[in-house]
Amino acid sequence: MLRLIAILVLAYVAYRVVRKWVLGRSATRQVNRPPGPHGRIDDVMHKDPQCGAYFARRDGVPLSFQGRELLFCSPECRDRFLSANQPPES
Ligand SMILES: [Zn+2]
Known part of the structure; x- marks a missing residue:
């Protein structure tokens, strides 16, 4: 049971890290993008x-x-x- 909780916590932490990494990457891409079709x-x-x-x-x-x-x-x-x-x- 304790092992299952540890795995769930690790999975949650990994999910948070990946989510932050993906959001950070897309935010950087938005900054580098030109200001619209014009x-x-x-x-x-x-x-x-x-x-x-x-x-x-x-x-x-x-x-x-x-x-x-x-x-x-x-x-x-x-x-x-x-x-x-x-x-x-x-
Ligand atoms: Zn000229």
Whole structure:
């Protein structure tokens, strides 16, 4: 009888340890996971319409131009695109 109780206690302790280990692992996995489906979309590579370089979409410099949303690799490229595509005001 005492042997049975000892086995039950050991099984319970083992269950607690395994449960804590599994929960700890899944919690760590949640921390490492990107913050939702939008995190993946932000990693899409985008081509600069001015210089042709590829860059991560989240690093892009946005510009609304003639009703279109453009993304540039840098503010310099955005300004170059604007000066090349906008007619000089006179
Ligand atoms: Zn560029």
